[in-house]
Amino acid sequence: MKRLWAIFTKKRLARELDDELQTHLDLMASDFETQGMTPEEARLAARRSMGNLAGMKEEYRDARGLPRLEMLVQNIRYAARVLRKSPGFTAVAVVALALGIGANTAIYSLIDTVLLHPLQIANLDRIVNVIGTLPGQRLPTQTTSPGDFADFRDQSHGVEHVAAWYENNANLTAGGEPQRVVAVRVTTGFFDALETQPLLGRLFRAAPDESGLPHVAVLSYRFWQTRFGGDPGLVGRTMRLNGEAYEIAGVMGREFQYPPEAEIWTPMKLEPRDRASHDTMFLAMVGRLRPGVSVGQATAEMDTIARGIARRNPRNHEQRGAKAELMSDNISGNAVRPIMTMLMGAVGFVLLLAAVNVANLQLARVSLRAREIALRFAVGASRWRIVAQFLTESVVLSLAGAAAAVLFAWWATRALRAMMPPEMWKYIPGWERMGLNGRVLLFTLAAGTAAGIVSGIAPALFASRTQLEDTLKEGGRGSVGGARRHRVRNMFVAAQIVLAMVLLVGAVMMVKGLRLVTEPAPNLEAAHALTMRITLPEAQYADAARQRNFAQRALDGVIAVPGVQAAALIRNLPYSSVHVSSSVLVAGRESDRESVDAADQTISARYFEAMRLPILAGRAFRDADDENGAPVAIVSESFARREFPNGDAIGRRIREGPADASNPWMTIVGVAGDLRTNPFAFGFEETVYRPFRQVPVDSFSVLLRTVDPGTVAAPASAAIHAVDAELPVYDVMSLEKVFGLQVSPVRMIASLMGSFGVLALILSSVGVYSIMAHSVSERKREIGVRMAMGAERSQVVWMFIRQSLWVAGIGMAIGAPAAYGLARLMERLLFGVHASDAAVFAMAVLVITSSAALASWSAARRAAGIDPVTTLREE
Amino acid sequence: MNERKAAVLLGSLDLMVLKTLEGLGPLHGYGVARRIEQVSEGALYLNQGTIYPALVRLEQKGWIRTEWGVSENNRKARFYSITPKGRKHLAEEADHWAFAAAIVNRVLEGKA
Numbered sequence: 001m002k003r004l005w006a007i008f009t010k011k012r013l014a015r016e017l018d019d020e021l022q023t024h025l026d027l028m029a030s031d032f033e034t035q036g037m038t039p040e041e042a043r044l045a046a047r048r049s050m051g052n053l054a055g056m057k058e059e060y061r062d063a064r065g066l067p068r069l070e071m072l073v074q075n076i077r078y079a080a081r082v083l084r085k086s087p088g089f090t091a092v093a094v095v096a097l098a099l100g101i102g103a104n105t106a107i108y109s110l111i112d113t114v115l116l117h118p119l120q121i122a123n124l125d126r127i128v129n130v131i132g133t134l135p136g137q138r139l140p141t142q143t144t145s146p147g148d149f150a151d152f153r154d155q156s157h158g159v160e161h162v163a164a165w166y167e168n169n170a171n172l173t174a175g176g177e178p179q180r181v182v183a184v185r186v187t188t189g190f191f192d193a194l195e196t197q198p199l200l201g202r203l204f205r206a207a208p209d210e211s212g213l214p215h216v217a218v219l220s221y222r223f224w225q226t227r228f229g230g231d232p233g234l235v236g237r238t239m240r241l242n243g244e245a246y247e248i249a250g251v252m253g254r255e256f257q258y259p260p261e262a263e264i265w266t267p268m269k270l271e272p273r274d275r276a277s278h279d280t281m282f283l284a285m286v287g288r289l290r291p292g293v294s295v296g297q298a299t300a301e302m303d304t305i306a307r308g309i310a311r312r313n314p315r316n317h318e319q320r321g322a323k324a325e326l327m328s329d330n331i332s333g334n335a336v337r338p339i340m341t342m343l344m345g346a347v348g349f350v351l352l353l354a355a356v357n358v359a360n361l362q363l364a365r366v367s368l369r370a371r372e373i374a375l376r377f378a379v380g381a382s383r384w385r386i387v388a389q390f391l392t393e394s395v396v397l398s399l400a401g402a403a404a405a406v407l408f409a410w411w412a413t414r415a416l417r418a419m420m421p422p423e424m425w426k427y428i429p430g431w432e433r434m435g436l437n438g439r440v441l442l443f444t445l446a447a448g449t450a451a452g453i454v455s456g457i458a459p460a461l462f463a464s465r466t467q468l469e470d471t472l473k474e475g476g477r478g479s480v481g482g483a484r485r486h487r488v489r490n491m492f493v494a495a496q497i498v499l500a501m502v503l504l505v506g507a508v509m510m511v512k513g514l515r516l517v518t519e520p521a522p523n524l525e526a527a528h529a530l531t532m533r534i535t536l537p538e539a540q541y542a543d544a545a546r547q548r549n550f551a552q553r554a555l556d557g558v559i560a561v562p563g564v565q566a567a568a569l570i571r572n573l574p575y576s577s578v579h580v581s582s583s584v585l586v587a588g589r590e591s592d593r594e595s596v597d598a599a600d601q602t603i604s605a606r607y608f609e610a611m612r613l614p615i616l617a618g619r620a621f622r623d624a625d626d627e628n629g630a631p632v633a634i635v636s637e638s639f640a641r642r643e644f645p646n647g648d649a650i651g652r653r654i655r656e657g658p659a660d661a662s663n664p665w666m667t668i669v670g671v672a673g674d675l676r677t678n679p680f681a682f683g684f685e686e687t688v689y690r691p692f693r694q695v696p697v698d699s700f701s702v703l704l705r706t707v708d709p710g711t712v713a714a715p716a717s718a719a720i721h722a723v724d725a726e727l728p729v730y731d732v733m734s735l736e737k738v739f740g741l742q743v744s745p746v747r748m749i750a751s752l753m754g755s756f757g758v759l760a761l762i763l764s765s766v767g768v769y770s771i772m773a774h775s776v777s778e779r780k781r782e783i784g785v786r787m788a789m790g791a792e793r794s795q796v797v798w799m800f801i802r803q804s805l806w807v808a809g810i811g812m813a814i815g816a817p818a819a820y821g822l823a824r825l826m827e828r829l830l831f832g833v834h835a836s837d838a839a840v841f842a843m844a845v846l847v848i849t850s851s852a853a854l855a856s857w858s859a860a861r862r863a864a865g866i867d868p869v870t871t872l873r874e875e
Numbered sequence: 876m877n878e879r880k881a882a883v884l885l886g887s888l889d890l891m892v893l894k895t896l897e898g899l900g901p902l903h904g905y906g907v908a909r910r911i912e913q914v915s916e917g918a919l920y921l922n923q924g925t926i927y928p929a930l931v932r933l934e935q936k937g938w939i940r941t942e943w944g945v946s947e948n949n950r951k952a953r954f955y956s957i958t959p960k961g962r963k964h965l966a967e968e969a970d971h972w973a974f975a976a977a978i979v980n981r982v983l984e985g986k987a
Contacts, residue, residue, distance in 0.1 A: 016953070020904060020927070023952040027905040030948055 071385070075392035082393060083400075089365065090397065093358045096766065097401025097451055099759055100354030102408030105436070105444045107347045107752070109413050111340050112443075113434040118331045120255035120430070122195055123288070128159060128295060128324040130285040130302050135319055141330060142166055142284040146274035148309050149283050152322070153189075155305045158298045159324060161193035162287035164268070165259065170241040171537050171728050172227075172264075178728035179227070180535060182261045182426075183217075183241060185268035193288050194258065201235035201250030204267045216249040216267065217241065222426070223263035224251045241266070243539045259284070260331060260429040278313040286327060298324035331429055338829050339749060346506055346756050346822075351447065353499040353760055355398075355455040357767045360492045362394060362459035363485060364774040366466075373466040383464040390463045394456025395449060402448025409444070410436055419748045423741050458488060486775075490807050493764075493771050497811020497848060498818060500764035504844040505819035506826065507757025512840065513832030514750040517679040518743050520574035524612050529735035530709035530716065531573060534727060535699040547696035548627070550723060555604060557719035558704060563712050566705040568607035569692050571600075573701045573735075574675045575742040584688055586643055587653035587665060598639055599677065599687040600656070602697050607689075608672055610705045618650045618670030625669075626693035633666040639686035640671045654688065666690065679746045682831050701731075709734040746830065765851045768804050772859035776800065783863050800860035801853055808852035812845055819844070888929050889938075890972060893957055893965040896939060901956040903946055904930055930955055938964050 025046045032042035083090045121127065130152055132139040144152070144164065153162040165186040172181045191203045204216055217239070219228075228234050238245050246266065289298055299322075306322035329337075366373070373386060381389075413435045425431045462485055519526055534554070541547050551569055559567045583595040605621045608614070616637055625632050633654060640649035653665045674684035692700075702720070706712045717729045731738075776783070783796055823835035895910045896902060902910065908926045912919060933939045938961030946952035957965070 017927075019951055020953050023903065023946050023948075023950045024905040024908075026948050026950055027903075027946060031909070 071388060072392065075389050076396060078389065079393040079396040083397060086365070089361055090400075092766065092770075093361055093397050094401045094404055096354045096357050096763055097398050097448070097455075098404035098408055099763070100351035100405075101398075101402050101444060101447050101451060102405035102412060103347050103756065103759065104351050104447050105405055105409035105440060106412035106416060107343050108443045108447075109409065109435055109437070109440045110416060111344060112437070112440055113430045114336060114428060115332050115340050116328070116439075118260070118328055118429040119258055120433075121258070124328055125326065126289045127194060127327040128287055128289055128298060129327050129330040130159065130162065130287060131323055131325055131330070132281075132306070133303075133321040133323050135321075138323065138325075143281045144283040144285055145278045145281045146270055146283060147276055147278040147313070148281075148306075149187075149285060150270065150275045151309050152285060152302065152305055155308075156287070156301060158290055158293040158301045159287035160290050161189045162285060163187045163189035163193045164283040164285050165190060166268070166282050166284060167259065167261075168266075169535070170264075171243075171535060171726075173240045173243075173726065178726055180533070180728045180730040181223070181227075181241075181263045183264040183266055184259060184262040185266050187268050187270065190265070190286070193286050194256070195288070196252070196256050198250035199253040200232065201248070203250055214267075215244060215246045217246040218250045218252060218265045219248060220252055220257060220263050220265075221254040222257070227263075242537050257429050258286075258327070258331070261426045263426075278309070279316055281316070287324075289324075295324050295326060338825075342822075342825060342829060343749065343752055346503060346753060349499050349503055350756050350759050350763075351451055352454070353496055353503075353763045355451045356492050356496050356499070357763050357770075358394070358397065358451075358455040359458050360489055360496075360767055361770055362390070362456065363462060363489055363492070364770065366390075366459050366463045367485065367778070369463070370466055373463050377466065386464040386466075387460040390460035391453065391456045394459065395452030398452030398455065399445075399448045401451070402444050405448070406436065406441065406444060409440075416748065416752075419751065420744055421741055424744055458492075462488070489771050489774075493767050493804075493807045494811040494814070496764040496767040497808050497852070498815040500760040500848060501812050501815025501844055502819040502822055503753075503760035504757045504847060505816075505840055506822050507754045507760075508840045508843055509823055509826060509833045509835075509837065510750040510753040510830070512837070513826075513830055513834075514743075514746055516832030517676070517746055517830075519739055520675040520677070521613065521673060524735070526736040526739050527734060528705065528707055528709065529610065529612075530704040530706055530712050531731070531733060531735050531738055532702050532713075532717065532720070532729050533700075533731040534702060534720065534729060536727070538698070540724075541698055544627075544696045547698055548693055551604065551692055551696060551700075553723045554702065554720055557722055558702060558716045561704075561712055561715045561719055563706050563708065564704050564716070565707075566606050566610040568610040568703045569602075569604040569700045570607055570611075570703055571602040571697050571700050573703070573738055574677055575679065575739045576701070582656050585655045585657075587655070596643065597686070598635075599685045601687055601689045602692050602695055602700070603689050604692040607703065610703045612705070613675065614673040616671045616673060618668070620670060621689075621691045623693075625691040629694070631664045631666040631694055632669045632691060634670040634672050634689040635668055636672055636684065636687040636689075637674045638684045639688065640668075642686055656688070676831070679743045680831065703735070749830070761847065761851055764848070765855045768808065768852045769855035769859050771807075772800055772804055772856040773862070775803070776859055776863040779863075784867075796863050797857065797860040800863060801856045804852050804856035805849065808848060812848060816841060816845075887972065888925065889933060890965065890968050892926075892929055892933060893938060893961055894969070896955055896957040897962060897965060901942070901944070901954040903944075903952040903954050907955065933961070936964075937961070 025043075028046040029039070029042040032045050033039060037045060117124070129141055130144070131141055132143045146164075149162075149164045153164075156162055163186060165184050168183050168185045170181055170183040172179045188204055197203070198218065199221065201218075203218060219234075224230060224234065234248055235250060237248050239248060240246070241264070252265075289295070302322040302324050306320060310317035310320045376386060376389075417431065417434050420428065420431060536547060536550060541550060555567050555569065558564060582598065582600045584598045585595050603621065605623050605625070608620045615634075617640075618634070621632065621634065635643075635649060635654075640647075643649070644652060649668050649671055652668050654668060655661075655663050655665050657663045672687075672689065675687070676683070677685045702716070704712060704716060713732050717732060720727065720729050786796060787793070819841070820835055823833065823837075823840075826833045827835045891911050891914075892907055895907050895914075899906075899910060904926055907930070930939070930941075934941060934955075938958060939955050940958055941953050941955050944952055944954045
């Protein structure tokens with residue numbers, strides 16, 4: 001307390017110390033006098049024996065006050081003064097740091113939302129999904145049978161409130177247009193497991209007898225807002241799902257959104273018959289870890305239970321185990337984490353680049369400030385004190401940058417949010433919340449401090465090595481530790497080039513890769529096709545004949561719309577995020593062991609024409625390929641190549657399902673061009689197409705080839721409603737938009753990587769410019785001499801350009817392998833990126849070389865303008 | 876060599892200051908410095924750079940206290956005196972010092 005007080009009573013303490021020292025001097029002098037000196041001699045002798053008075057005072061002050069805190073306050077004041085005095089330097093440094101820290105803040109808020117806090121549920125870190133496993137792999141989340149679920153629920157100790165859900169999308173009628181909704185059926189423990197309460201109304205909770213559940217529904221906040229305009233009087237009203245009446249029991253708060261795309265939750269009945277069923281696997285399980293139980297322990301227990309289930313039900317359970325997985329990890333998915341890691345790494349490089357840049361600027365200033373530093377040494381500052389001073393300056397600078405970064409990040413997160421089309425938001429929980437929050441700002445503060453220390457350490461160490469005598473000898477011009485510091489500055493520029501190289505290569509690869517994935521296959525002309533989705537309700541369209549009949553009438557209706565050139569049905573559009581695959585047997589290789597996986601598609605006759613997908617061999621389906629015709633199939637090129645490498649696919653026979661199934665053999669009549677199923681997928685999906693008339697389905701997309709999808713949309717929907725007025729026609733959009741939606745995450749990643757690359761280029765160019773400009777001003781005299789000796793201006797300019805190209809060359813030589821490493825990582829994350837793409841590296845080298853040359857040229861031009869006479873006279 | 880000798884002795888400066896104050900009662904900084912110089916028979920020369928920070932340190936530890944008084948030459952001066960806590964510390968540390976010194980001596984003699 002006393003010491004704290006001492007900071008504020010500094011003046012009085014200083015006076016007291018002066019008094020005390022004066023007494024000391026006087027006493028000493030009088031002693032000297034008694035030894036025979038004259039008073040004058042004695043006074044001088046005493047004075048001499050005092051030694052470094054200033055240094056002593058500093059040390060005394062350090063001991064007397066709260067030294068660290070006091071010094072910090074002093075240093076900050078001093079730093080603010082110094083930074084104010086050189087606004088140019090301060091502005092450049094703050095902007096560089098603001099960009100670096102701001103970009104990091106933006107990416108961190110992305111990670112905070114998508115990876116760390118996808119849901120705002122209390123105790124999110126205690127909620128797990130129980131997921132089936134096979135040796136070496138993890139099964140999809142929704143792969144548990146009702147019987148298995150009952151066993152898990154009844155036998156688990158470490159996980160409580162085990163509940164199950166499955167997505168069961170439904171057609172909703174509640175007045176107005178019929179609509180397709182994402183309905184999730186949940187067991188009654190679901191809301192207990194997630195410890196949640198509704199915003200309005202009530203939830204359905206565990207009932208002793210689950211068979212008597214009423215038809216009630218709970219709405220998601222988003223759905224309540226978009227479909228019912230946030231009507232507060234909605235609870236208690238009735239709506240119809242798939243033709244059945246449901247009472248609206250409650251509305252969830254905005255923060256509860258699980259599963260992410262859910263719009264309606266309805267209770268799931270588990271009949272005794274279901275409990276015995278271990279074969280149909282469609283449930284996802286969620287539960288809460290009991291206090292003190294870790295995810296690992298829960299996994300061990302779940303696996304044990306799963307082994308028991310597998311022993312009792314050997315069919316379909318071969319080698320099946322189970323694991324517990326944190327729900328937050330499960331939601332963000334396996335692909336997200338490595339991509340986020342890549343983005344964070346890249347943006348971390350940007351900040352490092354900015355920090356090195358600022359370090360270099362500060363290093364240049366060390367020599368300009370040599371006299372100031374020497375003076376501080378002379379008045380008794382310790383080396384540590386100088387280091388602390390420079391570090392403080394650097395951190396103050398960086399925190400100013402962090403403050404500006406918050407503004408930049410605020411703008412950047414808004415831009416990021418807008419980059420994802422609203423249709424995609426429901427797949428990314430928390431997306432609308434994405435932005436700055438307390439956790440993010442804390443991160444900004446930490447990043448700012450770290451950047452300040454990183455960028456300040458080298459300048460501080462150099463400053464503390466300023467030699468008093470050298471500085472004075474150099475005639476007050478103060479060039480300090482010249483050669484060594486120059487080496488370090490060149491090293492820093494080279495380091496910047498390394499980072500820029502890595503980021504630039506990453507950026508170009510991403511952007512190039514993006515172009516490859518924007519469409520599932522080349523030349524589909526997606527802008528000139530319209531799609532819409534239809535799901536036939538079971539009640540009216542239970543059998544194949546009715547489905548077939550509807551499909552025919554719908555196709556006849558839409559093809560009659562003016563402007564429609566071709567019309568077709570397909571079960572799942574490529575890039576539509578829905579995807580069905582099954583196992584296929586090839587005639588002649590008929591054991592289960594030899595069955596192969598392939599995507600299972602159902603299409604109507606003119607699909608390939610409407611999609612503009614080429615038939616490479618054989619023929620497309622015909623109207624005659626119907627229920628009376630022989631079963632036929634078309635396979636994709638990749639399937640044909642994998643299964644029939646000799647090119648003899650046409651005429652071969654294949655069959656769907658396991659070996660003991662009785663599905664009919666289908667003859668392959670054609671080979672179609674390849675498609676990818678989603679933008680993150682690698683390579684093409686092996687696909688088996690079957691004719692709609694032979695295997696009708698109840699949910700499909702209508703694909704219309706036309707010039708202008710916009711004008712066709714309304715009449716085409718009307719044509720469908722002419723067949724069935726109750727049917728929702730949803731997701732009406734151009735094929736281009738279907739693809740665009742799915743590509744939007746890739747596009748966002750590419751834009752981010754692209755802007756990091758641009759940022760890196762700008763920062764490194766500023767770095768090259770600043771070192772060259774500084775080098776020119778330091779070597780004025782040398783330039784003057786050279787020019788006096790007859791050197792041409794162009795020679796002088798070239799000398800500087802050559803120097804910077806040397807440094808850039810070294811940077812690129814080191815950067816290229818590092819960039820290759822990053823590219824190898826990206827290659828595994830995203831389709832379309834090829835690490836060994838020499839053109840990308842060549843382009844990066846070209847861009848960096850020319851920007852370095854440009855930056856050094858504009859700095860060196862000033863050197864050429866130096867008048868030798870003036871310069872030499874100045875010295 | 877000089878520097879090394881000073882460093883060794885400075886480590887025990889606190890002890891010497893405490894011992895001086897214990898023996899002589901309240902003293903000002905110059906008096907403490909002179910006394911230690913005298914006792915060390917000139918082997919140790921203390922300037923203000925050493926003595927005043929040491930005095931502040933000891934005061935902060937509560938081993939000595941200060942009061943303002945008037946020096947021999949009628950100047951305002953700060954007088955330092957030892958506290959009971961300081962005496963206790965001195966007793967402990969002096970024992971410790973003697974013990975350590977004896978060990979070091981024994982080892983050095985044994986080696987020679």
